Amino acid sequence: MPSKSDTKTHILDIAERHFARDGFAGTSLRAIIKDAGVNVAAIAYHFGTKEELYQAVTERFAAPVVREQLERLRAEVKKDGANLEGVLCAFYEPPLKLIKKMGKKGEVLSMFLGRAQTEPEPVFSLIDDHYQACRNEFINAFRKFLPDLEEGEYQWYFEFMLSLIVCFLTRHIPVRLRYTNDRDWEPEHVTGSLVEFCLKGMGKKN
Amino acid sequence: MPSKSDTKTHILDIAERHFARDGFAGTSLRAIIKDAGVNVAAIAYHFGTKEELYQAVTERFAAPVVREQLERLRAEVKKDGANLEGVLCAFYEPPLKLIKKMGKKGEVLSMFLGRAQTEPEPVFSLIDDHYQACRNEFINAFRKFLPDLEEGEYQWYFEFMLSLIVCFLTRHIPVRLRYTNDRDWEPEHVTGSLVEFCLKGMGKKN
DNA sequence: GTATGATTCAATCAGTTGATTGAATTTCAA
DNA sequence: TTGAAATTCAATCAACTGATTGAATCATAC
Numbered sequence: 001m002p003s004k005s006d007t008k009t010h011i012l013d014i015a016e017r018h019f020a021r022d023g024f025a026g027t028s029l030r031a032i033i034k035d036a037g038v039n040v041a042a043i044a045y046h047f048g049t050k051e052e053l054y055q056a057v058t059e060r061f062a063a064p065v066v067r068e069q070l071e072r073l074r075a076e077v078k079k080d081g082a083n084l085e086g087v088l089c090a091f092y093e094p095p096l097k098l099i100k101k102m103g104k105k106g107e108v109l110s111m112f113l114g115r116a117q118t119e120p121e122p123v124f125s126l127i128d129d130h131y132q133a134c135r136n137e138f139i140n141a142f143r144k145f146l147p148d149l150e151e152g153e154y155q156w157y158f159e160f161m162l163s164l165i166v167c168f169l170t171r172h173i174p175v176r177l178r179y180t181n182d183r184d185w186e187p188e189h190v191t192g193s194l195v196e197f198c199l200k201g202m203g204k205k206n
Numbered sequence: 207m208p209s210k211s212d213t214k215t216h217i218l219d220i221a222e223r224h225f226a227r228d229g230f231a232g233t234s235l236r237a238i239i240k241d242a243g244v245n246v247a248a249i250a251y252h253f254g255t256k257e258e259l260y261q262a263v264t265e266r267f268a269a270p271v272v273r274e275q276l277e278r279l280r281a282e283v284k285k286d287g288a289n290l291e292g293v294l295c296a297f298y299e300p301p302l303k304l305i306k307k308m309g310k311k312g313e314v315l316s317m318f319l320g321r322a323q324t325e326p327e328p329v330f331s332l333i334d335d336h337y338q339a340c341r342n343e344f345i346n347a348f349r350k351f352l353p354d355l356e357e358g359e360y361q362w363y364f365e366f367m368l369s370l371i372v373c374f375l376t377r378h379i380p381v382r383l384r385y386t387n388d389r390d391w392e393p394e395h396v397t398g399s400l401v402e403f404c405l406k407g408m409g410k411k412n
Numbered sequence: 413g414t415a416t417g418a419t420t421c422a423a424t425c426a427g428t429t430g431a432t433t434g435a436a437t438t439t440c441a442a
Numbered sequence: 443t444t445g446a447a448a449t450t451c452a453a454t455c456a457a458c459t460g461a462t463t464g465a466a467t468c469a470t471a472c
Contacts, residue, residue, distance in 0.1 A: 007449080023326045026231035029430065039451055041432080046449095050430065118324035118376065120229045128380065153399075155385050156374075160403060163373030164366060170324065171365050174334065179361050193359075197366060201407035213419080235460065245421050247462080252419095256460065 008046045011036050016057045020112035024054055024123045051122060058126065062113055066134050068094040077141055084145040084202065088195045091138060092165060096191050107173075114169030117162070131162075146202060157202055164194050214252045217242050222263045226318035230260055230329045257328060264332065268319055272340050274300040283347055290351040290408065294401045297344060298371060302397050305375075313379070320375030323368070337368075352408060363408055370400050 014036040018027040029050055033040050047053040072090035076082055095113060099106035116127045138161070139154045146157075168190065220242040224233040235256055239246050253259040278296035282288055301319060305312035322333045344367070345360045352363075374396065 021326065023229065023231060025229060026326050028428075030428075040430085041452090042450065044431065115324070115326070118321070120227065120232050120321070151385055155381055156399065159373050159377050159381060160370060163369045163377075166373075167365050167369030168362075171369075175361055175365060179357055193362065197407040200409060201403040203406060234458075236458075246460085247422090248420065250461065 065095045087141045092191045110169045117166045271301045293347045298397045298400045316375045323372045
């Protein structure tokens with residue numbers, strides 16, 4: 001019944017859920033194929049190794065987010081009256097809006113994006129390379145709007161900016177279990193909180 | 207040759223290095239015992255299951271840090287002229303000073319502390335419970351020094367504060383590979399950066 | 413020195429891991 | 443309808459997984 005792309009897509013759908021929840025090492029191919037109702041060999045046939053399957057998930061799931069962040073950034077710095085706030089919005093809005101748009105599946109994307117950033121090798125290098133271009137361009141934008149900082153500070157500011165959204169993506173479920181307020185999960189509100197915290201953090205002392 | 211406590215301690219020494227580098231699921235007991243030069247059964251004898259071994263590492267390695275953070279916090283809020291900056295120092299200083307004091311082994315502690323916070327189940331619950339008491343007391347301190355915020359904001363401020371140090375602990379090695387300046391890794395300087403960013407982030411808008 | 417308890421050991425368990433094979437099946441164009 | 447390519451399948455591989463056993467070794471108090 002399922003055509004080529006059906007099985008392939010279906011495996012990706014299931015795989016991303018498992019990788020998101022259990023991490024790379026904690027996910028077995030058996031668990032995926034059992035859940036997907038396909039044969040083990042299907043993974044080898046369509047993707048190759050476990051690592052290549054993970055890479056495929058990253059490519060379909062995470063790469064578009066990074067691409068949009070970069071597009072938004074480039075548009076933002078060209079604007080009249082461009083500022084640091086716009087740069088931060090360019091970083092935070094794409095993933096949060098996409099997650100919201102995807103509905104239930106956004107929860108999976110959220111977990112996957114967050115977890116991927118904190119995986120041990122061999123995933124770490126894979127993800128880190130992915131963000132290399134992103135990192136350079138955002139740091140250049142920081143240089144533009146936050147002149148005269150030390151080089152190390154620019155580096156750390158990018159990591160801080162990144163870590164705040166990783167924190168949000170991986171923790172919003174446990175946090176909401178402790179304290180629920182549906183408004184807090186509106187992407188506009190979340191983006192606003194992250195941008196505000198980060199903007200103030202990078203700004204001058206009060 | 208090795209007495210009881212020797213073997214037990216030695217296993218812990220090796221285990222924490224593996225868990226720090228490869229995560230819980232990515233670490234096999236074989237890898238640990240091979241590295242430690244002991245028998246597989248030694249782990250079962252001294253600790254029990256793999257999960258109990260991880261718990262023992264957490265207890266010896268991470269628990270003292272949390273305890274000191276809480277002690278520092280309690281001392282800080284009692285002070286004359288207590289303020290938010292003191293609260294943040296109480297949170298950031300203990301782990302960073304300990305890591306510095308431990309020298310080479312501090313790198314392992316650093317990685318372990320950072321990674322533990324981002325592990326999937328069953329580790330996540332273990333660690334999260336550990337931080338529950340810590341979380342409540344710090345959030346109460348936020349309430350004191352940052353009055354009239356919404357409840358959700360206090361919750362997220364704690365998570366942000368936590369995520370910044372997790373970011374630092376897990377990323378300082380790759381970041382230093384990209385840009386090295388030894389001064390940046392002095393605990394006073396690091397604490398200063400984290401406290402400043404966080405303090406500004408939590409403060410009023412400029 | 414000997415008995416007792418603590419510790420270590422090799423051997424082994426059953427189950428899982430990622431990966432591969434070659435045969436069976438399906439798909440679809442000619 | 444037929445034939446070649448794409449896809450799926452059951453069966454199997456060797457290696458590894460966490461865990462357990464009972465015998466051997468050790469330390470120590472008597």
